[in-house]
Amino acid sequence: MQADLPGLKKQPWLGYFIGIEHRKKMRFGVTAKGQGVIDPLDNDGKPVFSKVPFQVNFTVIETLPDGKTVRKQLNSDSLVSEQPATEDPDEPIIFRGKATGDAAFEVTVYPERGGVALSGKLIDKGTLANPVHFEISLDVKPYPQRPGDGQSEIKAFEARAKKDVLRYDTVSRKRGKIEFLEETNPATTIGEAMTRLDFKTDAFDNHEFEIQTTDKAKLTLADEGSKPLWNGFTLVWRIDEGADAATQKITITAR
Numbered sequence: 001m002q003a004d005l006p007g008l009k010k011q012p013w014l015g016y017f018i019g020i021e022h023r024k025k026m027r028f029g030v031t032a033k034g035q036g037v038i039d040p041l042d043n044d045g046k047p048v049f050s051k052v053p054f055q056v057n058f059t060v061i062e063t064l065p066d067g068k069t070v071r072k073q074l075n076s077d078s079l080v081s082e083q084p085a086t087e088d089p090d091e092p093i094i095f096r097g098k099a100t101g102d103a104a105f106e107v108t109v110y111p112e113r114g115g116v117a118l119s120g121k122l123i124d125k126g127t128l129a130n131p132v133h134f135e136i137s138l139d140v141k142p143y144p145q146r147p148g149d150g151q152s153e154i155k156a157f158e159a160r161a162k163k164d165v166l167r168y169d170t171v172s173r174k175r176g177k178i179e180f181l182e183e184t185n186p187a188t189t190i191g192e193a194m195t196r197l198d199f200k201t202d203a204f205d206n207h208e209f210e211i212q213t214t215d216k217a218k219l220t221l222a223d224e225g226s227k228p229l230w231n232g233f234t235l236v237w238r239i240d241e242g243a244d245a246a247t248q249k250i251t252i253t254a255r
Contacts (some may be wrong), residue, residue, distance in 0.1 A: 004032040004034075005034065005079045016029040016031055017032050019086075019094070025041055026038055030109065034095070038252065039053075039054070040053070046204050047074065048203070048204060060133075061135055062132050063130055063131045074097060075097065076097075079095060079097040092108050093109045098142040104116045105123055107119070108120065112252075114255060118249065119246075133238060136238075136250060138234065141178070142204060157200070158197075161181055161202060161230050162181060164199075166229055166243075167197065167199070168194045176189075184227075185226040190220075195218045214250075216244075218238050222234035
């Protein structure tokens with residue numbers, strides 16, 4: 001039995017199954033345990049943070065009879081790929097895995113100019129009796145440390161983050177923006193699925209990240225209550241029911 005995916009043997013990708021770098025902008029990797037990570041890079045090509053502030057999750061979701069959803073835990077021992085661990089691949093890389101209840105999924109990673117594109121699908125719902133779907137979520141934590149409570153510290157933080165902003169286009173062609181210092185629930189502020197969004201933050205060395213989806217998939221901001229975006233937010237990508245996963249992608253680029 002294979003334990004985890006194969007891993008690369010040298011830095012900066014030691015222990016990673018896939019490593020992709022867009023020079024002096026971002027690194028994208030998938031660890032041997034199936035965790036996706038994005039590292040914004042500074043102008044010297046080094047990670048901005050020592051801890052990863054931007055995670056990519058490949059998740060099986062079960063919908064319970066009362067409408068609540070449950071994330072099924074990934075079994076890393078189930079991960080498998082017919083391709084070897086690779087750095088800066090020239091072709092799509094595919095891996096498969098299972099979650100609690102033996103629900104099986106497949107993920108495809110596409111090298112993309114300026115970043116990476118991802119897709120995935122549910123292969124088998126296993127023993128789960130309730131409706132099940134696959135999704136990719138992006139957990140963005142721009143400022144890992146909260147500003148201090150002192151007035152001078154708060155003012156310094158606000159001065160740093162005052163230009164941080166997220167802009168979006170919705171499926172109904174509505175355009176808008178949310179400033180990172182604004183106290184809001186973006187899920188209800190936007191109120192519908194998006195076709196694309198971009199955000200730029202001083203925390204990520206002012207690189208602009210753009211995220212786009214294809215026509216038969218949904219991109220939404222998770223409902224995590226009212227809080228400022230600098231404190232973190234989650235994007236969720238899901239293919240429309242009945243759509244062909246081979247034609248649907250979420251693309252993440254940095255400039």
